[in-house]
Amino acid sequence: MADFLPSRSVLSVCFPGCVLTSGEAEQQRKSKEIDKCLSREKTYVKRLVKILLLGAGESGKSTFLKQMRIIHGQDFDQRAREEFRPTIYSNVIKGMRVLVDAREKLHIPWGDDSNQLSGDKMMAFDTRSPMAAQGMVETQVFLQYLPAIRALWADSGIQNAYDRRREFQLLLGRKERRLPGARH
Structure with a gap:
């Protein structure tokens, strides 16, 4: 009678869950879990859009990515x-240095003559310092210039220069753009 019973290997093909040992069943469960994970990853990769941003330096590639991040709800964390x-x-x-310089080059008078001192202070800022050259200004340095920035921004001469910004390049990215013949 035992000759008529199918062998274990035949049973495992016909009824795979019935004749597995507990170790084999666990391996099969893990294998199915891995297969599901791979299937999800494959679907994710198919839907993933990859773009290559080409452009000259300071043309806005990083800015574009930051804007896409904000638009799609991935706001920036505190860090x-x-x-x-x-x-x-x-x-x-x-930017304020460029406005002060443009005001002079465009022969726009100060709204308040006392702002000449604030303008001179801004133009004296050392853009060649190691941090400034990398486009970085520390908080304590910025706070030293903040009163001058506020006074200048409130000046009608600077506002007039700002209104005429189409006549010069105000600021593109981190690098300062100047009018031809501007003082450094």
């Missing part, structure tokens, strides 16, 4: 915000 702070400070100082 990322803290990392951007020195760059923002640098851009504000450099």
